Amino acid sequence: MSYKMIEIDGDNAEDFSDYIDIDMQEQLDREFFRGIGAVDDSDSPVGAMVFELLDSESDEDTKSRIRLLKADSEDIENVILTEYKSKIEEEDVTESCFESSDKTMSDFLESNGFSMKVSEAMDIVLTVKDVKAVPLFAKERNFPPYIMSLSEVSAIQFRTFVKECLFKGHKGLLEDLAYISKSWFDQDLSSCIVTDGKVNGALLIKKAPSGLLFTMLFAAFGADSQQNLALLMGYSARKAIEDYPEDTKVVIRRHNVMVQKLAGKLFAGSKGEDVFMGKRSEE
């Protein structure tokens, strides 16, 4: 049987809903996310892959992180992986990697040259109840007037903050920070510090279509930056506690040392699930 490869993007991602969950479908609108879909002779979806390009706009080696690979059979997965290889060659990708709890996917990738290990995931999944249990966030408190929701700052102020972040190399989890608009983030849950008319600190949170809350960027600059980070956390945490049910899930990705230490202090005992991590050189 022959399969046709097509590009998946935000417009046709829903067609592959059996393979790509609703949260990942939304990601395909983003600048560095790529989707490969396999369809059969009757144009019915039979498999899909989603990957994200990393460091593609710098002179560093471009990497690719495979976010999802799912198909009806191993044959189809092989075809998709071949298409993936040609796509990443066009992008000068030097290394592929992945992190997933999907054993089927990881076994398949391991059989295709990926080195494998089992490790604790960088993500920890908490609930609003866990956030409320932190003594720092448990009590109601008054916040100073210069901390506010993202909805209260203008698009220009937000853009200036993004430029500041990019200039300093702070992107959080957002490779495509330069391309993301203010409206992409949750306007009430995300918080900002405004000093001298400019945003100089923010905790940007994304509410995914499934209802999961993702902390995407957490940065503050200039005067009182350390205190401002604490204020931002407190403000967003209180908003989550007040506005969301206790079972709402919050995902924190411990992508650098600062976040690891902070998560360790606030949510001691919280661990990521065991996941399969692998990589393969593409040179």
Place this chain on the structure above:
Amino acid sequence: MNGFYVTVYTNVVALMLSLGLIALAAKLKMKDVIEKRLYIFLISSTAASAFLITLCANVEYGILAWGKYGALILETILEMILTFIALIWFVYVDYRIFRSPDHLKRNMKFINIPVALVFILNLINLFTGIMFYYEDDLTYHETSLYIVCDIARLIYFMGSLVYLEWQKRKDKRLRYLSVKSFIVPMVFFVLLIYFTSYATSPLGLAIGLALMYVQNINYMCYQDGETGFYNRLYMENLKKDVEKGVYDANGALVFELGDGDRTLMAELITAQLPMESDTIRLGKDRIVTLAAVKDRSALKMLGDDVEMSFEEKGLSVSVNSITRKKKESPVEFLDRIMENDR
């Protein structure tokens, strides 16, 4: 009488030095108006304190017959002004570091605590003599409570020194700010009073402010007069910092200016760029902004905003981004930027 002459002469020198500095500072082309005002205010307060100390000395030694109450009032005003100067010194250092009026406003209630305490104690002292007092023959007496005034001033001066040193390690913009001008007034203010009992603090302040003036002038050698950006000389110094590992540049935006008002163009560029960026005028029409980031999308975003702002004013600019190559060192990168200019 020796004490009188030493006090009067050192304070007259301090007064003359301060008045001279006011005249020079008024002509300084400082971009930041708030910084300039704070600086001139500091010098003026120093001049006022030097004058008051001279007056005090004249009253204490009976040259001016104002009596013990006149001496007490003068001394009270002097103590308040000296502590107030120390507060403004701290505020000035804070502003030099962060250039944030909001940050100052938010922290004023904590910053004001020592000076408020000194003011209250001095007012109480006017009626009770709990800190200092004069006898009928104008002999001055001090109690152990007077130490509160010294501690308040020490908090501000030491605090500003420690604060500056600490922030210098975190913020590369402050690397050209020397602490010498902050140590001198502290030495005069605290140590010499104890060793010599002479009120030499205004001289210390005036010398510190003069050192700051020299620093400002030296700093201006690195600035382009027309645009306010750094000049080629700054770029040469930057290379030395890069060689020492103190500074890193991975990307740059290059602006080629069209015809038009260069000062306006500089304002448009400044308005779009992050505050901490190093922007250098390399040639008549060529301006470069250095960035720590190698990300071309970041540079593009900055460049797009500058282009748009120029278009709105009917001015022309062409913007290019350059990033450091994989095996290129930061010094080679800076050389490449400067080489492209020749």
